[in-house]
Amino acid sequence: MNLKRFCTRFREMRTCYVGTQVSFLDKIFYVVDYVGAFIVHGASISDYFAYGFYKLRYNGRKEYITYRRYHIIQDKCNVLSNRCLCREKNKFNELFKNFLGRAWIDVNDVTEEQFILFCNQHPILFVKETNGYRGIGTRKIETKKQDVKQIYADLVSDKGAHYIVEEQISQIQDLAEFHPWSINTIRIVTIYDTLNDQVHIMNARLRMGNKKNSVDNFHFEGIGANINIETGIIDTVGYDTHNNTYITHPLTGKQVIGFKIPYWEDCKSFVVKVAKNIPTVRYIGWDIVIQEGGNFVLIEGNDNADHDFQQLHNCGLWKQYKSIIKYF
Incomplete structure (x- = not known):
């Protein structure tokens, strides 16, 4: 710099x-x-x-995980050559296909006819760059209103990027009420102790969209709030990257602090199963969608889960992390 x-x-x-x-x-x-x-x-x-x-x-x-300490965690937990399994969405989706709960295609692996057929089967789709992050490059397609043949031509002709396309997913009404313009996800950060076959849940946060954006990413004008790991109850105010805080969501008025995440124990069990599928990348922030009836959908896993998002408006977590990674 x-x-x-x-x-x-x-x-x-x-x-x-x-x-x-x-x-x-x-x-x-x-x-x-x-x-x-x-x-x-x-x-x-x-x-x-x-x-x-x-x-x-x-x-x-x-007490706090700083930028330097964050890299210590990553270097201790995540094999460098395997981080691509999280960072490249096509590889991630293939590895975790049993947890995705949605249809998807790799644009580079399908013909124009297959792409059009996929679009005809799903009225709303999301285009994502395989190496995209923080919601950058994600866009929505309404297949009945747009020229999907032209969209395919544009995607495959873009030599500077690689795209996947996924069907739209639903979310439980209790969470949709915070910001219905986006899917509002649960970010759970885990460390997998492969020696003892134990998954440690280090932090959990609710991520809510804002300003009618189609993504809930914290670094894209989103709002976060801490979830108590034991109870599943949000125990902080909402907050954003501009240091604004919210007792209620600024658009919908739904109260943030005190809200209990539905199916919380089942959600934790789900993330433990997911984390054990990638033993060479042991520190991951998982983004999960809760659906009606207690179904869970895995959106992505972040081997570089932001350390700041986990600690803002709560407490430093370096002591907790250090106590686990010192054995690695």
Whole structure:
């Protein structure tokens, strides 16, 4: 990161979390203090402000997973050559086909006729880049209203990308009520201790869409909230990347804090089964959809699950992670 970009990013994060009324001496303090936090704890600029490091000293700061500690977790848990099994959606869907609960095709592996037939079978589809992340590149197709033959031609002619197409899925009404314009998922982060064949659930969060976006991704204007692992009850306010907090969803008014996730025990059992299917990638953030009747659909697994999303408005998790990965 060059100096200009560093200064811009630093100013943006300081404004977001501290405000605009900052004296010159305070500005100097934040920069000097951040450098210390970077050296000692490996904190990124985002870590420093989002976790309130400017208000904490050593003992408080050592509780948090920082950017450096996040990479320690990844390097300890996830075999580098196998991370593509999560990052490339076509490989992921093939590996976890028994947990997907939806039809899908790899555009590069079907003919135009097969693509059109698939579109005729499903009125709404979602196009995703195989290497896409944070919902970037995902778009919705209404097959009765669009020229699917042209869509196929556009997708296969795009040499800079590789696409899959998936049918639309449904979600349980209780979760749809938060933001009906998107599928609102449960993010559960696990570490699989292969030596003892034990899956540790490290964190759980509800992810809700916002602003009528079609995805619920936190880094795409979405809202997150912590789920108590034992009870399945949301025990924090909702929050977004701009440091806004929400007791109720800003569009629908549905209360966030205190909501109990339906079928929570079954949801945890589902994610334990899923995690055991990939023993070489042991640290993963799973995105799960709960459907009516207690059915579960696996959307994706993230070997690089964001450490900030797990800790905001709750507590640092480094101690919990360290106690497990020290045996790996």
